[in-house]
Amino acid sequence: xxDNVKYRILCTRPLTDSxxxxxxxxxxxxxxxxxxxxxxxxxxxxxxxxxxxxxxxKPATALVFTSAHAVKAFADYLxxxxxxxxxxxPICCIDGNTKKTVQQLLPDNPIVAEASYGKDLAAxxxxxxxxxxxxxxxxxxxxxDLPEGLRKAGITVHEFVIYENVSTPAVITDDYDGILFFxxxxxxxxxxxxxxxxxTVCFAIxxxxxxxxxxxxxxxxxxxxxxxxxxxxxxxxxxFNNINCYE
Numbered sequence: 001x002x003d004n005v006k007y008r009i010l011c012t013r014p015l016t017d018s019x020x021x022x023x024x025x026x027x028x029x030x031x032x033x034x035x036x037x038x039x040x041x042x043x044x045x046x047x048x049x050x051x052x053x054x055x056x057x058k059p060a061t062a063l064v065f066t067s068a069h070a071v072k073a074f075a076d077y078l079x080x081x082x083x084x085x086x087x088x089x090p091i092c093c094i095d096g097n098t099k100k101t102v103q104q105l106l107p108d109n110p111i112v113a114e115a116s117y118g119k120d121l122a123a124x125x126x127x128x129x130x131x132x133x134x135x136x137x138x139x140x141x142x143x144x145d146l147p148e149g150l151r152k153a154g155i156t157v158h159e160f161v162i163y164e165n166v167s168t169p170a171v172i173t174d175d176y177d178g179i180l181f182f183x184x185x186x187x188x189x190x191x192x193x194x195x196x197x198x199x200t201v202c203f204a205i206x207x208x209x210x211x212x213x214x215x216x217x218x219x220x221x222x223x224x225x226x227x228x229x230x231x232x233x234x235x236x237x238x239x240f241n242n243i244n245c246y247e
């Protein structure tokens with residue numbers, strides 16, 4: 001281990017080189033090992049011009065995304081033929097990485113509601129007062145908070161599962177001072193084959209992931225204040241630079 005490295009962290013999903021470098025500048029080495037793979041799914045109801053017109057025939061119907069993976073998979077459907085489908089619908093999404101991906105891949109679609117968690121996003125959509133119907137694009141392990149909240153408010157939810165989370169567990173033989181978890185599915189995948197020494201700190205991107213961690217470990221859990229990967233890394237840097245404050 002290089003002389004300037006004081007702590008080692010394992011990140012359970014891909015991380016940008018700039019964030020890894022930022023951690024390194026603060027004496028923290030980050031190893032990356034993806035415990036979840038995302039597999040796009042072919043949804044026959046979204047294939048072909050006839051189906052696209054049927055699904056997206058009402059421009060006022062909002063599109064809902066709760067993950068960046070769903071945004072990427074959806075964008076692929078817009079390019080399914082030589083023609084590019086232009087979908088003018090408004091978008092409601094989780095903030096952080098999901099919103100960032102929407103802005104990159106669907107820059108012409110207005111974002112009319114955003115929140116950090118599914119339950120809060122449902123509340124934001126309901127609060128708009130002018131949405132009676134949404135199209136929800138999600139994965140096979142999506143939570144019930146958002147669709148159930150909308151349906152209870154009388155909003156029609158058309159749901160399309162367009163990707164699945166595939167666990168890719170791996171046994172960890174090195175000792176780490178911290179582990180970064182970005183989703184409940186990554187937590188489940190990691191702990192299906194690993195146990196942590198008591199000194200290892202778990203970092204969670206939000207309340208949902210933190211709650212799942214509590215089911216698997218009694219180790220210290222530190223939650224990022226924002227649901228962004230930058231916030232996760234900065235939280236870990238702050239923790240290890242001020243570790244005595246947490247004792």
